[in-house]
Amino acid sequence: MGVNNHHETFPWKHIVGFIFSLLLTFAALWVALSSGLSAGAIIGIIVILAVIQASLQLFMFMHMTESDSGKIQTINMAYSFFIAVVVVAGSVWTMSFVL
Amino acid sequence: MKWSEFFVTGEPLIYAADVAIVLTIIGIVFVLTYFKKWKWLWDEWLTTVDHKKIGIMYIICAVLMLFRGGVDALLMRAQLTAPNMKFLDAQHYNEIFTTHGTIMILFMAMPFLIGLMNIVVPLQIGARDVAYPYLNALSFWLFFFGALLFNISFVIGGSPDAGWTAYFPLASNEFSPGVGNNYYAVALQISGIGTLMTGINFLVTILKMRAPGMTLMRMPMFTWTVLITCVIIIFAFPVFTVALALMTFDRLFGTQFFTMANGGMSMLWANLFWIWGHPEVYIVILPSFGIFSEIVSTFARKRLFGYKAMIGSIVGIAFLSFIVWVHHFFTMGAGPAVNSFFSITTMAIAIPTGVKVFNWLFTLRKGKIRFTTAMLWSLAFIPNFVIGGVTGVMLAMAAADYQYHNSYFLIGHFHYVLIAGTVFACFAGVHYWYPKMFGHLLNERLGKWAFWLFMIGFNICFFPMYFLGLMGMTRRMYTYAAGLGWTPLNVVATIGAVLMGIGFIVFCYNIYYSARYGERDMTGDPWDGRTLEWATASPPAHYNFPVVPEVTDLDAYWAMKKNGNGYEVKEEQLEPIHMPSNSGRPFLISIAFFIAGFGLVFKWFTLAIIAAIFIILGLILRSFDDDDGYYISVDEIKRTERLARKGA
Numbered sequence: 017m018g019v020n021n022h023h024e025t026f027p028w029k030h031i032v033g034f035i036f037s038l039l040l041t042f043a044a045l046w047v048a049l050s051s052g053l054s055a056g057a058i059i060g061i062i063v064i065l066a067v068i069q070a071s072l073q074l075f076m077f078m079h080m081t082e083s084d085s086g087k088i089q090t091i092n093m094a095y096s097f098f099i100a101v102v103v104v105a106g107s108v109w110t111m112s113f114v115l
Numbered sequence: 116m117k118w119s120e121f122f123v124t125g126e127p128l129i130y131a132a133d134v135a136i137v138l139t140i141i142g143i144v145f146v147l148t149y150f151k152k153w154k155w156l157w158d159e160w161l162t163t164v165d166h167k168k169i170g171i172m173y174i175i176c177a178v179l180m181l182f183r184g185g186v187d188a189l190l191m192r193a194q195l196t197a198p199n200m201k202f203l204d205a206q207h208y209n210e211i212f213t214t215h216g217t218i219m220i221l222f223m224a225m226p227f228l229i230g231l232m233n234i235v236v237p238l239q240i241g242a243r244d245v246a247y248p249y250l251n252a253l254s255f256w257l258f259f260f261g262a263l264l265f266n267i268s269f270v271i272g273g274s275p276d277a278g279w280t281a282y283f284p285l286a287s288n289e290f291s292p293g294v295g296n297n298y299y300a301v302a303l304q305i306s307g308i309g310t311l312m313t314g315i316n317f318l319v320t321i322l323k324m325r326a327p328g329m330t331l332m333r334m335p336m337f338t339w340t341v342l343i344t345c346v347i348i349i350f351a352f353p354v355f356t357v358a359l360a361l362m363t364f365d366r367l368f369g370t371q372f373f374t375m376a377n378g379g380m381s382m383l384w385a386n387l388f389w390i391w392g393h394p395e396v397y398i399v400i401l402p403s404f405g406i407f408s409e410i411v412s413t414f415a416r417k418r419l420f421g422y423k424a425m426i427g428s429i430v431g432i433a434f435l436s437f438i439v440w441v442h443h444f445f446t447m448g449a450g451p452a453v454n455s456f457f458s459i460t461t462m463a464i465a466i467p468t469g470v471k472v473f474n475w476l477f478t479l480r481k482g483k484i485r486f487t488t489a490m491l492w493s494l495a496f497i498p499n500f501v502i503g504g505v506t507g508v509m510l511a512m513a514a515a516d517y518q519y520h521n522s523y524f525l526i527g528h529f530h531y532v533l534i535a536g537t538v539f540a541c542f543a544g545v546h547y548w549y550p551k552m553f554g555h556l557l558n559e560r561l562g563k564w565a566f567w568l569f570m571i572g573f574n575i576c577f578f579p580m581y582f583l584g585l586m587g588m589t590r591r592m593y594t595y596a597a598g599l600g601w602t603p604l605n606v607v608a609t610i611g612a613v614l615m616g617i618g619f620i621v622f623c624y625n626i627y628y629s630a631r632y633g634e635r636d637m638t639g640d641p642w643d644g645r646t647l648e649w650a651t652a653s654p655p656a657h658y659n660f661p662v663v664p665e666v667t668d669l670d671a672y673w674a675m676k677k678n679g680n681g682y683e684v685k686e687e688q689l690e691p692i693h694m695p696s697n698s699g700r701p702f703l704i705s706i707a708f709f710i711a712g713f714g715l716v717f718k719w720f721t722l723a724i725i726a727a728i729f730i731i732l733g734l735i736l737r738s739f740d741d742d743d744g745y746y747i748s749v750d751e752i753k754r755t756e757r758l759a760r761k762g763a
């Protein structure tokens with residue numbers, strides 16, 4: 017049942033993760049709106065910021081390292097990675113034919 | 116904005132609907148007040164976190180939506196019966212096919228299956244509730260208010276009219292001014308959040324809350340299909356969330372993601388839509404496969420044939436379902452490499468699907484078949500669904516699809532898979548599990564009448580559509596000229612649709628009739644079932660199982676019955692049971708979502724922001740919520756169990 021295991025300590029990890037996520041998001045916003053870089057550079061930078069933020073959230077919020085079943089985590093991550101590649105690469109490939 | 120723009124005006128049909136809506140609301144308020152039922156409604160339903168009640172509410176809403184979508188369908192069939200009909204004009208027809216498609220897939224098929232999932236899965240795995248009961252209530256209310264928001268577009272502001280696929284540039288501000296497509300973007304977003312949370316909830320429930328002894332390979336087939344469906348939901352819905360958000364930005368804030376100018380890319384919408392959309396059709400078919408598997412094995416009195424092959428094929432289907440989406444727009448002309456690739460992956464899906472069909476057939480082979488209503492729906496599913504599947508493979512051939520695409524042939528295909536697959540499964544599942552839900556059976560005679568009417572009507576309605584498609588009739592046309600040779604088949608199709616409507620009425624009458632005269636289910640096991648949901652009372656007590664059962668076999672309850680006296684509870688074994696507390700917050704948060712959504716639709720941003728503050732407030736309150744549920748005492752369990760055994 018949905019009983020929370022009570023951690024008595026303050027959730028520092030979550031707060032720090034949250035603040036860093038905000039920082040990274042605003043950084044991306046700034047790069048896109050007011051950095052004045054070329055479109056290619058902007059896309060490159062926000063992709064990198066996005067990957068950093070995704071990994072940050074996996075470790076800070078998603079208990080990546082706390083699970084007792086490493087196997088499920090591995091399958092899960094591999095499948096997520098597969099879907100992400102399919103969605104992105106598949107879209108780019110298909111849409112490259114649109115003028 | 117003027118009031119005459121706010122309310123939809125000028126259509127006699129809409130005025131009739133306005134009157135009907137107002138009368139219904141007055142009626143409901145009157146009945147609740149007269150019988151002093153407000154408190155009961157709040158305590159027992161609006162605040163409940165019990166998966167069985169939430170499931171029942173899902174199914175009630177789904178049946179209502181089936182009615183709404185069905186009325187849409189009959190209106191369309193009326194318009195198409197004869198050439199040059201003046202019953203609906205083009206705009207009205209566009210709105211109706213849009214709401215029909217959206218409602219049937221997102222507010223009928225999915226909630227119906229999620230409702231059955233809610234009722235059955237925890238019982239099948241011997242659990243007392245889902246992993247996150249509070250979240251489950253929130254999922255339901257988000258779906259409910261999302262559906263409500265979508266439905267009021269009909270009388271307030273105007274319905275969306277760009278198809279359930281809402282392709283750009285048609286769905287952009289430029290070509291669809293008005294608020295109709297804002298409703299589409301916002302309402303689907305709200306209910307989509309609910310669906311995503313359901314996916315997470317049931318994934319955790321199935322992985323973490325199975326009764327002792329129930330290994331993954333002893334899980335009932337329905338639970339397996341739900342597990343895999345959850346995985347598909349979790350990976351597919353975020354794509355839709357993003358696509359809808361971009362659509363919302365385009366429509367409300369003037370971004371140019373999908374527009375024709377300023378570097379926007381209209382086909383990207385189609386691409387993202389189908390990355391979600393194809394997995395979505397598997398989200399509504401896999402649980403249906405699970406339902407049929409349970410029913411076929413119960414009424415053939417045999418263990419499911421090829422259990423492992425079944426699991427292998429659903430995993431295979433789930434995997435393939437993510438790499439076929441381009442088959443929905445072969446005609447975009449993405450070049451031979453892309454089209455060939457997606458053509459082959461699409462055809463490959465027929466292989467695991469075929470494996471499953473043969474497994475059902477072999478389960479039937481030499482079985483002692485009982486022709487109950489649930490079994491009739493399941494038996495009819497097999498040949499009808501195969502027709503849909505075979506025509507699917509025809510569509511999968513990219514070169515040939517240039518001919519079939521967006522013709523009535525396509526309409527034939529997806530109705531054969533969605534109706535013969537999902538809708539038959541919903542009816543089958545409702546008849547099968549009805550005693551678990553309400554403690555009495557649905558009448559079999561009426562059930563069979565409804566089955567034959569609906570099933571025959573379905574074939575009369577949709578089989579001619581394949582030929583209409585081959586004769587050149589395209590989808591979404593609101594009228595056609597005489598002399599094209601399409602009239603006779605269209606008349607036939609309309610007759611079929613009327614038969615299906617009558618079948619649905621008989622089904623609804625059966626619910627009423629059975630509530631009054633239906634046979635009570637005293638044993639909890641009316642069908643001589645095989646899985647754990649039949650081990651407990653009908654309807655089960657709030658806590659499902661007084662003692663959590665031990666599982667030793669795939670057909671857990673069947674094994675208990677063969678090796679002993681079934682599921683027996685000795686009073687010494689009882690221990691206090693921990694249950695989650697009810698909460699009104701999911702309901703209230705969802706109302707805030709509804710108001711925020713309404714504000715967004717009309718660009719009343721102040722209203723939207725105020726409602727959004729309430730949403731966030733609800734989340735904060737939840738974070739500081741220390742309610743860990745409560746315990747049911749052993750005495751109370753004893754009392755409940757004795758009453759249940761006496762059949763009171």
Ligand code: HEM
Binds near residue numbers: 399444
């Ligand atoms: C053997 C398996 C299947 C194959 C090979 C297949 C293939 C296809 C193809 C190629 C199309 C696109 C045709 C076109 O637009 O010209 C299509 C459309 C469609 N299919 Fe299937 N399909 C299969 C099973 C299913 C199932 C199980 C469902 C749902 C339960 C389904 C629902 C749909 C829907 C809703 C559409 C049309 C959507 C729209 O354009 O509005 N299909 N199918």
Ligand SMILES: [Cu+2]
Binds near residue numbers: 396439442
């Ligand atoms: Cu598809």
